[in-house]
Amino acid sequence: RSPSHLFPSLPIPCVCLLTGLYGWRVSTPPSFPTISMSSPLPSSPTTPSPSSAGLSRVLESAYFISQRSTRVSIPPAGVSSAATKLLREHKKGSFSLKTWSLNPLNPTHRDEDMVMWIFLIDTLNFSFWLPKGKKAPVYYDGKEYNGYWSLCAAVNRAISEGVQMTSPAFLAGVTLEEVQHIFRVGETGGSSDPVSDIMEVPMLKERVNVMNELGKVLLDFYEGSPVKMLKEANQSALSLVEIVMAKFSSYRDVHQYAGREVYIAKRAQILVADLWAAFEGKSYGTFHDIDQVTMFADYRVPQTLLFLGLLEYDDETISVLQSQQLLESGSELEVEIRGCSIWAVELLKREMVRLLKAEGATGSD
8 A cells, every 4th residue: 555644745756755753763773784875785694694784674675685685786876866856755754653643534532443454454455456447345434445545434434334343243244245335345345336437445354354353362362452462572573573474374475486475564563654644653653663663575666676776677578577467475686676675775774874863864864
């Protein structure tokens, strides 16, 4: 998704990238092999383990992928150029956690029910891609919503109709028929005459499965309370990511690449970031290591990175993408695009920190 609810006044490229810089601060990055911005990356790096480098498994995996990628690369000049552009946006003061609550679809009651709403939304936050010319509009409160926001609208519409969307017990037993009704499309709830460009929300059976899993795991391990899971994480973003990936199979964004497992953890990290933003870094959104969360490697942000010159593709990859071939989840090319995207934004963050330090910025500036 494109999280413009956090950066409503920024151009879309800046919106996508700033989201990848969640919680970054002017501080010394964790210990890691030094990479010159003006020289090629080492061809045979010695990649430290997350524990020895003080890094998340996601960031270590991204570095590992970037060093071995044959079809996707990160041009140093692109990093420098993008850092200058993004820093200019940062100085405008456009970024604020307070903007999360400004979108009318986001809840504002900062309590346990809001935690559950966020957990449900992020559990369902996948596959809003539709064939060209198709749409799956959800109507709520007199407005039409598409893409990610159609998800929020559908959930809120169901809640307004008395459906217990934030009840783990309800989620554990929700059926396909119920989910079809919850995510009905069309202005009259799907009962109008068929329209050629309107289609059902994608992957409804999979959405039933993840809703069932969310409810059952919370009931079996946390007495139905997502807050108990947050307490287990002890205000650590990285711990919460690990817990979520271990407990929920739908969040297990882990793949095989170059003979080992690599961790992408897109939605687990989005969950952490959404809690942090929604609660403005306080209460249930307090994470002492929020700056260790990386960008979220989806299918939209790489487009922005390519546009800004932070990524480069070889001719074969460009041909594959231009022909609109679907990339299998976990395929080598998909992993290289996602891993290099994460590492490109990490390099971007480091360059922005360097520029800020050169200007004399300190603390959380």
